[in-house]
Amino acid sequence: MRKTIIDVQNISKTFKITKRKTGFKGALANIFHPEHEYKKAVNDISFNIKEGEMVGFIGPNGAGKSTTVKMLSGILYPDSGNINIAGYIPHKQRKEYVANIGVVFGQKSQISWDLSPLDSYEVIKHIYKIPDKKYKENIERFTELLDMQKFINQPVRQLSLGQRMRADIAAALLHSPKIVFFDEPTIGIDVVGKEKIRSFIKSLNKTDNITMIFTTHDMQDIEKTCERLIIIDDGKKLYDGSLDAIKSNYVSSRIIEAEFEQLPEKIDIPDVTVSDVDKNRMKKFITFDTSKIGINSLMSTLLNNYNIKDISVKEPEIDAIISDIYQGKIIVH
Ligand SMILES: Nc1ncnc2c1ncn2[C@@H]1O[C@H](COP(=O)(O)OP(=O)(O)O)[C@@H](O)[C@H]1O
Ligand SMILES: [Mg+2]
Structure with a gap:
């Protein structure tokens, strides 16, 4: 039996949003009587993921996917509930924890716009103290698998969205993390680019036994990569199980x-x-x-x-x- 590596129990997260009023009176009100709204972005979500498993997280915009990924990666802390990943409490042991994980945010590039991907990788090598041998092996392998030869030396700002995303994915994997979170890695990318990313993610999960969470609002992503999916909407978990079970049980x-x-x-x-x-x-x-x-x-x-x-x-x-x-x-x- 495979071990549980991600254990999430009853996590919730509420954001406090200050309502901004316009005009002179509004500006004064903003200062003296600020009005707040509360948004429960994640509402009592629990799940377990086993070592080497690949789980698709699907939900419409605003469902709470990114907030969940941010809590899992230790960027945000949950208001209540517990997260234990590979023996760490992410937001409390952030420094030691991040050596074990990789995170890719489709909406936001992690590598510098002014540098080439390769230059950014050198920086990452230094930060994570990646040994020479491992670094070389990983660069070679990812360049090949993600088809990056053509643009690995070009400044990131000149790359297409799909190329940039592939460069970002390689960056997140350079230190050989055993857990990777992909937050909408295919967003805005054309069909061919999406396919490249999906097949790379899938093959990496198989060959390296990396535990993965893959969020998306594109069902095709899940159909092509994940056997298990978790459906969330409005901060709540609606379903956790296989895609096949949905097909045969609910239709x-x-x-x-x-x-x-x-x-x-x-x-x-x-x-x-x-x-x-x-x-x-x-x-x-x-x-x-x-x-x-x-x-x-x-x-x-x-x-x-x-x-x-x-x-x-x-x-x-x-x-x-x-x-x-x-x-x-x-x-x-
Ligand atoms: N930093 C924030 N401040 C206020 N509200 C936020 C913040 N981040 C997310 N939200 C709100 O929380 C909800 C869930 O957002 P998010 O997790 O980004 O959803 P998804 O990634 O599924 O599209 C949305 O209503 C969003 O507007
Ligand atoms: Mg999101």
């Missing part, structure tokens, strides 16, 4: 796409709904409820009684499911 309606050799006058099967597929007359969607009718029996009914050229079961649209979960249409436990 009972499925769709079969059938292409007919010859179109029947009528498709007469109880408990199914037949609809058109775009303008293609020979193709039909057959929607049914898995609690009323089994996939296999429906498939054989179709194949035995109709003249079918091609048939396939469509995967449930995970984006739609997640959005139903956010809206409270599906209650998960």
